[in-house]
Amino acid sequence: MIAKDGFLGRFLREFAGNRTATVAAVVVLLIALLAIFAPLVAPQDPYDLANLVLRDARRPPGYVGTTGTLHLLGTDSQGRDLLSAILYGLRISLEMGLLAGTIAFSIGAVVGTSAAYLGGRFEALIMRIVDLQLSFPAILLAFVIAALLGQGAWQLVMALVFAQYAYFARTAHGAASAERHKDYVEAALSTPLSARRVVLRHILPNTLPPLIVVATVQVASAIALEATLSFLGVGLPPTEPSLGMLIANGFQYLLSGRYWISIYPGLALIVLIVSINLVGDQVRDQLNPRLKR
Amino acid sequence: MTQPLLEVSGLKTHFPTAAGIARAVDGVSFTLGRGEVLGLVGESGSGKSVTGFSLIGLVDAPGRIVEGSVHYGGRDLVGLSTAALRRIRGKEIAMVFQDPMMTLNPVLSIATQMRLAIEAHERVSKAAARARSVEVLARVGIPAPESRLDAYPHQFSGGMRQRVAIAIALLHRPKIIIADEPTTALDVSIQAQILAEMKALVDEIGMAMIWISHDLATVSSIADRIDVMYAGRIVEAGPVGAVLRSPRHPYTQGLLESLPSRTVPGEELRQIPGTTPSLTNLPNGCAFAPRCPRADTKCQVMPVESAAAERTWRCHHPETQRSAA
Amino acid sequence: MLGFVIQRLWQAMIVILAMSVLVFCGVFAVGNPIDVLISPDATQDIRAQVIAQYGLDQPLWRQYFTFFGRMLQGDFGESFVYNMPVTQLILSRLPATLELVLFAVVGASLLGIPLGMYAGYRHDAPAAKIIMGLSILGFSVPSFWIGLVLIMTFAVQLGWLPAGGRGTTASLFGIEWSFLTIDGLRHMLLPAINLALFKLAMMIRLARAGTREIMLTDTIRFARAAGLSEGTVLVRHVLRLIAIPLVTIFGLELGSTLAFAVVTETIFSWPGLGKLIIDSITSLDRPVMVAYLMLVALLFVMINFFVDLAYALLDPRLRRARA
Numbered sequence: 001m002i003a004k005d006g007f008l009g010r011f012l013r014e015f016a017g018n019r020t021a022t023v024a025a026v027v028v029l030l031i032a033l034l035a036i037f038a039p040l041v042a043p044q045d046p047y048d049l050a051n052l053v054l055r056d057a058r059r060p061p062g063y064v065g066t067t068g069t070l071h072l073l074g075t076d077s078q079g080r081d082l083l084s085a086i087l088y089g090l091r092i093s094l095e096m097g098l099l100a101g102t103i104a105f106s107i108g109a110v111v112g113t114s115a116a117y118l119g120g121r122f123e124a125l126i127m128r129i130v131d132l133q134l135s136f137p138a139i140l141l142a143f144v145i146a147a148l149l150g151q152g153a154w155q156l157v158m159a160l161v162f163a164q165y166a167y168f169a170r171t172a173h174g175a176a177s178a179e180r181h182k183d184y185v186e187a188a189l190s191t192p193l194s195a196r197r198v199v200l201r202h203i204l205p206n207t208l209p210p211l212i213v214v215a216t217v218q219v220a221s222a223i224a225l226e227a228t229l230s231f232l233g234v235g236l237p238p239t240e241p242s243l244g245m246l247i248a249n250g251f252q253y254l255l256s257g258r259y260w261i262s263i264y265p266g267l268a269l270i271v272l273i274v275s276i277n278l279v280g281d282q283v284r285d286q287l288n289p290r291l292k293r
Numbered sequence: 294m295t296q297p298l299l300e301v302s303g304l305k306t307h308f309p310t311a312a313g314i315a316r317a318v319d320g321v322s323f324t325l326g327r328g329e330v331l332g333l334v335g336e337s338g339s340g341k342s343v344t345g346f347s348l349i350g351l352v353d354a355p356g357r358i359v360e361g362s363v364h365y366g367g368r369d370l371v372g373l374s375t376a377a378l379r380r381i382r383g384k385e386i387a388m389v390f391q392d393p394m395m396t397l398n399p400v401l402s403i404a405t406q407m408r409l410a411i412e413a414h415e416r417v418s419k420a421a422a423r424a425r426s427v428e429v430l431a432r433v434g435i436p437a438p439e440s441r442l443d444a445y446p447h448q449f450s451g452g453m454r455q456r457v458a459i460a461i462a463l464l465h466r467p468k469i470i471i472a473d474e475p476t477t478a479l480d481v482s483i484q485a486q487i488l489a490e491m492k493a494l495v496d497e498i499g500m501a502m503i504w505i506s507h508d509l510a511t512v513s514s515i516a517d518r519i520d521v522m523y524a525g526r527i528v529e530a531g532p533v534g535a536v537l538r539s540p541r542h543p544y545t546q547g548l549l550e551s552l553p554s555r556t557v558p559g560e561e562l563r564q565i566p567g568t569t570p571s572l573t574n575l576p577n578g579c580a581f582a583p584r585c586p587r588a589d590t591k592c593q594v595m596p597v598e599s600a601a602a603e604r605t606w607r608c609h610h611p612e613t614q615r616s617a618a
Numbered sequence: 619m620l621g622f623v624i625q626r627l628w629q630a631m632i633v634i635l636a637m638s639v640l641v642f643c644g645v646f647a648v649g650n651p652i653d654v655l656i657s658p659d660a661t662q663d664i665r666a667q668v669i670a671q672y673g674l675d676q677p678l679w680r681q682y683f684t685f686f687g688r689m690l691q692g693d694f695g696e697s698f699v700y701n702m703p704v705t706q707l708i709l710s711r712l713p714a715t716l717e718l719v720l721f722a723v724v725g726a727s728l729l730g731i732p733l734g735m736y737a738g739y740r741h742d743a744p745a746a747k748i749i750m751g752l753s754i755l756g757f758s759v760p761s762f763w764i765g766l767v768l769i770m771t772f773a774v775q776l777g778w779l780p781a782g783g784r785g786t787t788a789s790l791f792g793i794e795w796s797f798l799t800i801d802g803l804r805h806m807l808l809p810a811i812n813l814a815l816f817k818l819a820m821m822i823r824l825a826r827a828g829t830r831e832i833m834l835t836d837t838i839r840f841a842r843a844a845g846l847s848e849g850t851v852l853v854r855h856v857l858r859l860i861a862i863p864l865v866t867i868f869g870l871e872l873g874s875t876l877a878f879a880v881v882t883e884t885i886f887s888w889p890g891l892g893k894l895i896i897d898s899i900t901s902l903d904r905p906v907m908v909a910y911l912m913l914v915a916l917l918f919v920m921i922n923f924f925v926d927l928a929y930a931l932l933d934p935r936l937r938r939a940r941a
Contacts, residue, residue, distance in 0.1 A: 039908065135920065136914070140874075140914070147899040163907075220693075224758075224760040228761075233760050233900075251766060254769060254770055255769070262763075263767070265767065266767070351835070382844065383845030383846040384845055388840070390838065390839065391834050395836040395837065396837055396840035397837065398855055398859065399933075400858050400861075400933055400935075402934070409841070409850060410844040445934040447935045
């Protein structure tokens with residue numbers, strides 16, 4: 001336990017050494033808090049139809065609505081306060097990204113590790129499939145699956161998981177098979193120690209660092225993918241407007257100069273994704289032994 | 294005495310690191326005469342390779358030469374512009390490295406790599422470059438050079454690869470060649486061959502050579518003079534025969550005693566106790582003192598250089614008689 | 619070399635075969651095209667007649683073999699929506715996507731490789747840090763949003779460039795191309811930039827990482843010790859050494875961009891394959907979906923093949939091993 005704390009402490013101290021990454025981490029944390037407490041922070045409940053006044057629709061930033069509320073970032077096509085819609089949208093986007101990321105992580109880790117552990121035909125077959133899948137762009141896979149499954153939160157998560165698990169599987173397989181063929185694991189497997197113990201105690205822990213690195217990147221890309229799919233109209237249903245949906249809704253007004261409906265949710269999305277990627281970059285550099293000097 | 298070909302004085306090359314300034318080279322002075330072979334000896338981390346790189350301005354950033362001078366051909370190479378240095382590299386002073394597998398570019402043919410080296414200093418036709426390459430390859434002992442010219446590095450054996458690297462260094466008949474452990478990565482039998490050939494080439498062309506090595510045995514068979522480096526300084530220098538016969542500095546002595554050939558079969562190999570000190574945290578006095586059998590309180594002050602009969606040493610307690618070994 | 623080519627072709631055929639089964643079953647498993655084809659109030663007789671006409675009453679394996687046999691002749695059946703042969707439909711849309719993608723990927727490489735090499739060569743310089751910062755941005759920002767910003771800035775606010783469509787086309791080899799006319803190029807610029815940004819970021823990162831790593835090797839030290847100028851070192855040694863990973867990415871990106879063009883084509887109403895596939899998925903136009911997926915599979919197999927071939931040409935060590 002002490003050793004683990006020591007590692008964590010060292011890790012955090014090194015992380016704090018990179019100012020950009022630290023700022024990014026704080027931003028991610030802040031956005032997460034804003035998203036969680038959206039109902040408390042948001043000036044308006046964007047889904048309470050009683051709050052919506054059609055006369056206030058598509059008003060520019062700073063507009064004071066008929067009910068006296070200030071719309072800091074303007075309103076959308078239905079008279080919703082854009083700031084509130086963005087906060088709620090962030091919540092949905094984060095939810096989808098984390099949910100898909102976690103499931104893809106678990107499936108990928110299990111598939112990759114067991115392929116490396118079992119070896120033989122099973123390994124060859126599984127990794128062939130994974131490689132084949134990886135040669136197709138994630139966006140295309142997700143798009144086809146999402147389109148075939150239809151709109152809905154779970155359908156979307158499934159599409160994202162399907163598009164992303166392969167990255168985790170490949171990474172887990174790489175790390176696990178490197179470990180699997182090390183002498184100490186071969187030795188442990190030849191003793192009466194249970195195989196499960198070897199996998200849990202030796203192989204799995206060694207696959208974690210690279211998987212965590214992949215996870216940060218993949219959560220960010222899941223959020224971007226979700227937004228893209230929702231933008232294309234095959235993602236979430238209109239009842240759950242994520243950031244992508246907000247951007248899509250504003251698209252038609254963009255050409256008439258009402259930029260804010262699309263641009264502000266987009267900015268929120270970018271700040272979130274860039275921050276996660278910056279954190280991910282730093283984590284990768286810290287966990288990559290090759291870059292250590 | 295005539296003017297030396299190369300005169301290095303007070304050279305200091307430092308590397309700023311997170312742990313402080315690493316004094317890789319910390320006040321090195323030596324001279325190299327025409328046609329002379331100088332052996333630069335020391336353990337890894339003693340600063341001998343960095344000394345070699347410093348001479349032609351190839352110190353990796355963030356390291357830099359902070360003090361000293363390198364006089365060659367009436368100029369101080371320290372502080373020379375990059376362009377001027379470039380004109381000297383390969384043409385006047387060439388360099389050969391340890392592992393030919395790492396130095397030759399694996400994706401370019403030998404012909405291309407040699408042509409690039411020629412074109413770095415001269416404008417020649419492709420045919421002329423080829424002819425010259427073939428000639429130099431033949432000279433370093435590559436059989437059938439005409440047919441081997443278009444091969445790639447991986448198609449050569451280790452010894453042949455090093456010959457190719459040496460050929461590239463010899464293309465412009467440089468005045469000085471710096472050889473940084475050129476035989477260390479090779480098989481023992483090949484080592485001897487390359488060593489003999491280098492010696493012959495140096496005599497034939499009349500170049501001077503700085504032979505950098507951790508291996509006293511190879512140095513003793515090729516060098517005229519020897520400089521022993523420890524922690525960024527030269528601790529002992531002199532003609533190779535004299536130094537090896539009666540080393541003054543305890544470190545040189547330790548190196549000699551740890552040679553396998555000096556050990557009676559069946560006896561344990563002798564080693565210098567301890568390890569090389571960290572370059573960021575050198576002791577105030579003699580850097581070798583913590584490992585030295587003769588060290589005392591006097592050694593906490595840096596010893597000055599003593600000199601006698603072409604020899605110099607830096608020690609408060611030099612050995613005056615021939616060591617027992 | 620010949621043995622290598624034959625072996626790879628054989629592998630490619632197996633992949634295509636496997637893909638055809640997967641795609642066929644996958645598309646078959648979802649959605650019932652009958653509901654799309656026939657109005658709900660059609661009589662049972664008409665229903666049966668249409669089903670028979672499309673061969674939908676046959677067992678699955680039978681349908682597959684029919685499909686496969688026709689596919690070998692380049693026949694993917696007729697689109698349910700456009701009422702024209704799918705092959706013809708796809709071929710008519712392919713040039714638009716092809717020219718867009720080529721412009722984007724080639725442009726991104728020509729710009730990204732020098733920028734990345736500079737950022738790797740002088741990794742402490744402020745300009746290098748700016749380049750890297752921009753590349754992180756290019757990596758992170760979803761491309762559909764960049765498309766919106768491009769339209770907003772250059773089409774709506776500044777009015778310099780058109781917001782969508784292919785513009786005037788000119789004919790070459792009997793195919794209509796946008797890049798042959800000024801108006802077509804103007805139309806192509808924004809979508810091409812949109813597509814290129816992500817690739818640009820990726821090329822920069824790859825070139826930078828490769829350059830940084832290679833600059834520290836003894837190969838470069840040796841080249842410098844021989845008196846080579848920095849320019850020669852970078853162009854003749856470094857570029858040649860990083861070319862291998864770059865070619866891979868170039869190839870794979872060419873393929874994935876053809877597919878990724880879905881988003882850009884939607885935003886800029888570019889009448890290419892991407893828009894076609896979006897429309898056919900939403901309208902359950904099964905033959906078009908199958909043909910598109912098969913085309914993508916074929917494309918990836920071909921690209922992988924050429925990438926391997928380029929590898930062998932660029933890396934003499936592989937040449938011998940595979941000869």
